[in-house]
Amino acid sequence: MHNVRKIVDDLYWVGANDRRLTLFENIHPIPRGVSYNSYLLLDKKTVLFDTVDWSVARHLIENIEYLLDGRELDYLVINHMEPDHAASIEEITLRYPKVTVISTEKAFYLMHQFGFKLENIKKEEVKEGDTKKFGKHEVVFIEAPMVHWPEAMVTLDTTNGVLFSADAFGSFISLDGKLFNDEVNFDRDWIDEARRYYTNIVGKYGPHVQHLLKKAAGAPITTFCPLHGPVWRTDLGYLLDKYDKWSRYEPEEKGIVLAYASMYGNTEAAADLLASKLVQKGITNIKMYDVSSTHVSYLISDVFKYSHLILACPTYNLGIYPVMHNFIMDMKALNLQKRTVAILENGSWACKSGSLIQEIFETELKDMNVLNEKVTLTSATNSVNVDEMDALVDALVESFKK
Ligand SMILES: Cc1cc2nc3c(=O)[nH]c(=O)nc-3n(C[C@H](O)[C@H](O)[C@H](O)COP(=O)(O)O)c2cc1C
Ligand SMILES: [Fe+2]
Ligand SMILES: [Fe+2]
Secondary structure, three states: OOOOEEEEOOEEEOOEEEOOOOEEOOOEEOOOOEEEOOEEEEOOOEEEEOOOOHHHHHHHHHHHHHHHOOOOOOEEEOOOOOHHHHOOHHHHHHHOOOOEEEEOHHHHHHHHHOOOOOOOOEEEEOOOOOEEEOOOOEEEEEEOOOOOOOOOEEEEEOOOOEEEEEOOOOOOOOOOOOOEHHHOOHHHHHHHHHHHHHHHHOHHHHHHHHHHHHHHHOOOOOEEEEOOOOEEOOOHHHHHHHHHHHHHOOOOEEEEEEEEOOOOOHHHHHHHHHHHHHHHOOOOOEEEEEOOOOOHHHHHHHHHHEEEEEEEEEEEOOEEOHHHHHHHHHHHHOOOEOOEEEEEEEOOOOOOHHHHHHHHHHHOOEOOEEOOOOEEEOOOOOHHHHHHHHHHHHHHHHHHHO
16 A cells, blocks of 8 residues: 655655664664655656665555556656665666666666666766756756765755755654654654764765755755655754764764773773763763663764763773774774863773774874873772872863863
């Protein structure tokens, strides 16, 4: 049975939800599911904007069959070739062999590499600024390389200001019947998952997102139709502001992510004491995480959100505790910048973790301010450590004033 929703005149959501997938990209947990959005324009010509993941292809087919009501599908616009959206391209062309696929040169090459048999299907290659009229509606194609793959583009319907924004402005979480941003409490229920989606999936490509935001700035956009999560028809500035901050690696809030690793509990206890001292000095915006029991995608999301980061970490075989190392490498891979970092290290015979962490932050990440006030445990917290902690807390309080 079909399950479609009207977005504006002539335009319908024809996507589907997936609540069975545990790991997005087989990495990121999605306990609240995800939606794969696809959109159908019924004009003089009929146009499908992107497809869906193979797991929900059946729903897409039923939805477009219902809306087309016997009409042909004339065009399939592919904004993004990643399989969570593009896996059903071949299926669509098998069912609608008269369709013309519109996409970028790179995307057509990817279709070939993925093995789609489109030899007998009409194709129209588009590039930056090309336009196309489907009847009443005219669209312009805007290249969006690396948001989130190199072939990506977005498509703006200049007739009504609807932007088919590909992965940009998307979010984890299934739609559960609520399609529009004004049908959910985004700031309460969605923003954390939208941030986790953006920072882990597209976070690395801040400059590319900035480039796209600048191109979009002059356009009369009324609606974002992303490939995941709600359609935005009000308050676009709210999300634009978040994207602007995230893509410039500017924190949203003054606050501390206190991420610790601990095998026997001594580093954890020290982290607890440090947190308590911070709160007593007036810094209460602290998020504390055990890196071993928190999926790194949540840690990444919060280090993009907050201004400060404390890493508390034992030495492990003369190195950084592996799970913490993985977190740090993820921050580096995702290009995190402009944070103030404090270190609490621990080691029973040859403590190395702190200096190694400091070196990575100072040489491999950009614009990181590592505080000189370090805490060095030699197994469990001693009275010297308490003094070190007090000095570190003072340094953090000072840094919060800036
Ligand atoms: C497998 C393993 C390797 C370790 N390697 C080192 C090391 O190279 N240098 C060091 O000083 N301590 C090393 N340690 C000791 C821990 O870093 C130290 O005992 C620390 O206090 C543990 O903190 P925790 O109680 O928070 O787990 C190692 C411990 C384990 C289990
Ligand atoms: Fe993608
Ligand atoms: Fe996607």
